[in-house]
Amino acid sequence: MFTLIRGADVYAPEPLGRKDVLLCGGQIILVKRHIDLPKTLDVQVVEAEGKYLVPGLIDSHVHIIGGGGEGGPATRTPELRITQAVRAGITTVIGVIGTDGTTRTAAELVTKARGLEAEGISCYCHVGNYHIPVRTITGAIEDDMLLIDRIIGVGEVAISDHRSSQPTKEELAKVASQARIGGMLSGKAGIVNVHIGAGESRLDLLFEVADTTELPLTSFCPTHVNRTEKLFQAGLTFAEKGGVIDFTTSTIPQFLEDGEVNAPQAVRRALEAGVNENLLTMTSDGQGSLPDFNAKGELIGMTAADVGSLHRALQAAIVEEGVAPEQALKTVTQNPASVLKLHQKGRIAAGMDGDVLLLDGDWNVDSLWAKGKCMMENKEMLTKDTFG
Template identity: 40%
Template sequence: MIPSDVCKAGLMTLLRVGGINSPERLEQTDILMAGGRITALGRDLDIPRGWPIHVVDAHHLIAVPAFIDQHVHVTGGGGEGGCGTRCPEITAREIASMGIGTVVGVLGTDSISRSPADLLAKVRGLGAEGISAFMYTGAYRVPPPTLTGDIQRDLAWIPEVIGLGEIAISDHRSSQPRQDEIERIVSDTRVGAMLAGKRGICHFHIGDGKRGLEPLRRLLSETEIPADQVIPTHVNRYAALLEEAADYALAFNATVDVTAFEDAGDGLSAFDAVSRLLARGVPPELITMSSDCNGSLPEFDTNGTYLGMKVAKNTTLIADWQRLVREGVLPLESALGLISTNVARVLGLHARKGRIATGFDADVTLLDSELQPQQTFVAGQCVYDVRTTE
């Protein structure tokens, strides 16, 4: 029976599915969602007569936590080749069609024609369209551009701001921040987040420069900053950097983020990168995957001269993730961590996202037998249904 204390006011949704991975496999096959939360899990839940419940019959599908993409250029990235090379904004449909319910927006190289205010407006726009959206304050450069003029105030007063990023290091496009500057902005982020009751991670873009992860290794070795405050991304940019990332993860018990490059070029695909990290003994709990979608994939010559670019998509993220499961690199419950549970923990959202459990946000993705998203629910509302978009 549905618990008697479930609120009877307003529309509720009952998903009847073929199975639930929370990410671990559950015995229940019914998910009741109301008020944006999961209110009950069970088998063959009875529906009291007169209750305003919408029933979704999806016995042929598997329910998993809606995916979380922690690195999305929601306003578009690019610009390295001039104004004509700015990437387009991403749409809510493009996000939800990949089973993604939550995104974190970032600025990149261009924080001149695009600003934190633009990013906040886009994040709120995605929220109005049903996507759970957050943002990092800052961009590639140091000092980071902010909304209020101060990192700590951004974290304290702007609900959507959950950290700082993406700060570029080991890259010719970065502002070449000194070690003390890196330490200062990470410390400011940590204190601002503490005052706001947030995790306040610092999301670092790692380029193909020779310093690699050295600035972050020094940060964690020479200061009191905990490892979970710092997330390096693009660590699969080239093979030697991935090896360094494995050493970094193991030495500091730190999470590293793999990018699902559409065209890996000299780098490694997300599939290959995750496989190699696991082979090196990095626990799957310390690995996350993100798309970098709608960011630019610029090409430069050895002198740093711009040659051309492509626009990243989030389709590669899901394809590489599916391949990890299909080829047996990870079982489904562990693989889900890479794009849901682990990411929720990294972002400090683990008390409400990344699991299918009573009291958690009703963010649920329904997958078919090929692990292809068929429906995506965010806060209990269907924001994508393959049947209505084909």
Template identity: 40%
Template structure:
């Protein structure tokens, strides 16, 4: 089935100007000017003119809890699992699911089933093995076997460090399983990366620095998330990017993340190492000074779209630059660009978000499928 979208301004994320986009099945066939719509119609294809719309890559959300999370306040504080429609309708076309605090009442079998459900619905979905706890919880009994033999598993995470909910693992233990993940990725042609939950413990990024100190573990194999938890943690995260060449991940907050991202961009810190994720469907717990839970709520899944919009409209970043932490950068970290994810290109995945000049969603195409049916 051919579908042609006419007269859209394309950001791939790089600006390509006003083009037509032709898709067939799950792939982009061509991005060019003046694609022959009569030829498309002669093959029973559809043609849509989206007028003044922007065409951008669908968002890549590298940290979500597809089967829910939480539980820090007991069984009634477990957050609910989600649906593919929740993500698609806010422009997210690729997700990476993981377990968090609760690796006891939740497991990788359920997560794998949910990942496959999302794939059946047209959302590019992947998952990680492990959880907060060390030794790592796995599906097959070994993290390398999980990564090598389960197609959807592309790494390890989210493992907690510098947090009162962590297992207080040593830097040597961190280095060992991160290197196992890397080798498993090499054997299976995957990223083999590790996602680390950073809490508010005094050590902050110290375990990461120690894990890469001898040069055997590449800093680009591990990404600390929740990096904006405190000013000191953010400062260490910036150093991780600037001096180690590593990635860092921000949990999107509509009210503040755009301000920090603008500051990073203005200071010419490596923007290609900055990722933003939602932590969607996980819990957002609040603890007092004695680490007692005082509040908890589920994390929303729409914060990527909201943060991106504010980064452009309120902070003035060019669209093609503002897109990168939500598309190309997480796709690069997870080695998904080889699948044509996180960018728009000939032969790439047909994951396209169409938005109007007010940044309202016009249409979402995920794996070549129309999600919203709002075409004009």
């Protein structure tokens, strides 16, 4: 079956103007001003004039098996459902584990990733959780990365947070080295996804590792860098030195009142500060807990993060913050694909995976194809959760 999407305004993520896009066999096979096909072919034609066609969104930080638990077993958050990702325009997800590395395991994470793959989207994961030593499946980070197809990195390892294992520079460097070697041997990203808490040390530990070892800053991908204004400023320095910084799109009013920098604003401000647009990403932290602690470290409130916030942040960056669409799109398509070495993802071009998102004139999610299969059409869901 061929799918011909006709007449959309294409962002690849760079603007290409009005184009036809042809999908077949799970891939994009042609992008051209006008595509004529023989009438004998079985072709589904989608008229997309007045809509934007962009790469399917990549959410590289999602608690696919749920997170939370900081307030006891009743506060564990639920796992990701396929329809949540589809409604948000997401075609690729990276699964992580947070605070709880006891009841949330790497084996469970890999199995869920394979389940999401079977349901239709692409899913990979990082091994480990907030704490060092990293809890692996095979007994070694390098072995996990080389032998387990879904595992592409390590994380999310926590620093500057009262919930972290308070790792030393040497401990973090050893984990980064093992991840880097595992990446080299397997051809995968081999990055360490680093949860940055609200502590005063901020990114200091990452700078220390880079300054005192042969490991580059690009060994790490710090997330939640918009958590506070001071952390955001430290993030700008990190990016000036060539490191990638990630802004979290899920939030609550209390976080913003306490000084969190709204993710769309963080993207605009980083660009205005001269940060290379290729070094910025946004992720949802979907299904993770959004806990509120008082000054004593006591839990006083909690909700769950939403993968839908990724698309809303993209939309707000363009519509409210005035970020150029191609720059905003890079943060959730091409840039994470590059960081994670997902070479078939993040771009609209012949030979790439058929991960295609149609947005209406107001940048709302309209239709979605994942690996060439239509998952949503004209805002109507065509896929369902396995268990309803």
